Amino acid sequence: MRILFVGDVVGRSGRDVVVSRMAEIRSRLALDFVVANGENSAHGFGITPKFCEEFYAAGVDVVTLGNHSWDQREILPYIDGDGRLLRPLNYPAGTPGKGVGIYPATRGRKVMVVQVMGRLFMDPLDDPFAALERELNRMRLGPGGAEAIIVDIHAEATSEKMAIGHTADGRASLVVGSHSHIPTADCQILPKGTAYQTDAGMCGDYDSVIGMKKDAAIHKFVRKMPGERLSPAEGPGTLCGVVVETDDRTGLAVRVAPLRLGARLAETWPDW
Numbered sequence: 001m002r003i004l005f006v007g008d009v010v011g012r013s014g015r016d017v018v019v020s021r022m023a024e025i026r027s028r029l030a031l032d033f034v035v036a037n038g039e040n041s042a043h044g045f046g047i048t049p050k051f052c053e054e055f056y057a058a059g060v061d062v063v064t065l066g067n068h069s070w071d072q073r074e075i076l077p078y079i080d081g082d083g084r085l086l087r088p089l090n091y092p093a094g095t096p097g098k099g100v101g102i103y104p105a106t107r108g109r110k111v112m113v114v115q116v117m118g119r120l121f122m123d124p125l126d127d128p129f130a131a132l133e134r135e136l137n138r139m140r141l142g143p144g145g146a147e148a149i150i151v152d153i154h155a156e157a158t159s160e161k162m163a164i165g166h167t168a169d170g171r172a173s174l175v176v177g178s179h180s181h182i183p184t185a186d187c188q189i190l191p192k193g194t195a196y197q198t199d200a201g202m203c204g205d206y207d208s209v210i211g212m213k214k215d216a217a218i219h220k221f222v223r224k225m226p227g228e229r230l231s232p233a234e235g236p237g238t239l240c241g242v243v244v245e246t247d248d249r250t251g252l253a254v255r256v257a258p259l260r261l262g263a264r265l266a267e268t269w270p271d272w
Contacts, residue, residue, distance in 0.1 A: 001109060001148050001248060002029060004259065005176045006036035006060070006241040007183070010204030010211030011044050011232025015051060017239045017262050018203050022059040025259070029243060029270065032106040034059060035113055035150055037178040039066040040202075044212060044232040046071030049078045052085055061103060062086060064115045066154035066179055067122060069097075088117035088154060090131040100135050102146060109248065112139050112146040116164070118155025118179075128153070128160075129167060136171045141251035148173040148246050155179055158198050165196040173251050174244045176200050181210035183240045183258060183265070193252030201240030206264040208233035238262030243270050 004025065009018055018036060026034065036055055038047045046068045055063055062084050069087040070076065079085055079097035089099025100114040114135050116128035132151065141149050149172040153164045161177040168175050170192030176199075177184070183201025190196050202211050209217035216228040239262050245255040257270035 001032045001105060001111075001246045002243065003033045003035070003111065003148060003150060003174065003246065004029065004031050004241050004243050005150060005152070005174060005200055006034065006203060006239065007200030008037045008040050008066075008178050008181055008202045008211075010040040010181070010202050011234070013232065013234060013237035014202065014204035014211070015041050015054065017237030018060070019054055019058040021239055021261055025261075026059050029272075031243075032109070033061050033103070033111050033148070035062045035064060035152065036060045037066065037152060037154070037200075038063040039068045039154075040211065040232075042072050044230065046075060047085075048072050048074055049082075052082060056084065061105075062101065062113045064113070064152045064154070064178070066115075066117060086113060086115050088115050088125065089135065090116050090126040090128045092126060099131070102139070105147070109147040112149045113152070114149070115152040115154060118153060118157060118160040120155065120157035120160045122156055128164065132164065132168065136168060141171055141173065142249065146251065147248050148251055151175040153177050158184075161198050165190060165194065169194045170252070173246045173253055174242065174256070176242050183260065187242060187256055187258050189253045189256055193250065195242070195244040195253035195256035197242050197256070197258070200242050201260070203239045204237050205233035205235040206238050207235050236263035238265050240265070245272065
């Protein structure tokens with residue numbers, strides 16, 4: 001099975017490049033399933049029902065969120081009714097929505113998608129390691145379980161992301177980081193067969209400060225005083241993601257490669 005994970009979609013530039021390129025990407029790479037992190041798609045902060053539907057219509061199968069899950073109030077009454085929209089699993093009990101789901105892929109196969117959020121330099125949520133462990137124990141990878149398991153670790157610290165990757169090694173098809181908005185260069189298959197990358201990068205305007213307009217972001221660092229509210233940069237977008245090919249007999253990764261398309265970063269397609 002071939003699966004694409006698309007990194008944090010930031011603002012209109014990010015939405016536009018994902019929506020406009022998704023049909024081409026699915027066709028060229030013969031993709032079976034697509035996950036996108038959409039937590040910054042609504043003007044850089046959260047997501048709306050409208051943008052969820054735009055992603056689904058373009059060919060995204062599941063949308064994950066993160067620390068900006070609740071920034072748009074209209075998502076609160078919506079999220080319980082949209083089984084394809086996932087917030088971090090380790091929010092406290094009673095939080096709207098869900099953090100894990102089982103979804104149909106091509107040829108009758110099943111994909112489990114789960115998202116956890118880190119705690120280092122982030123909100124002090126429940127333990128992401130324990131939350132992920134429970135789900136990996138409930139659904140086994142391979143025949144009799146899910147043909148693929150994708151884990152989105154939404155976290156600030158690279159160490160925490162890597163620790164979760166190694167914890168899940170051999171029990172997930174792909175563990176990939178989101179939140180940092182910068183694609184890391186450590187795309188690899190771990191010793192027990194799980195594909196891993198510390199951060200997929202963002203989809204948005206890279207002539208920016210992690211997707212936000214430069215002047216306002218620089219002002220916050222230099223002046224240390226309130227100033228203009230941060231807003232997404234509006235130049236041409238670059239799409240960043242990770243593509244994994246799995247073995248249906250085991251669910252483990254056979255190949256993994258970064259995908260980068262668009263305006264500023266060097267274009268990279270998997271050479272498969």
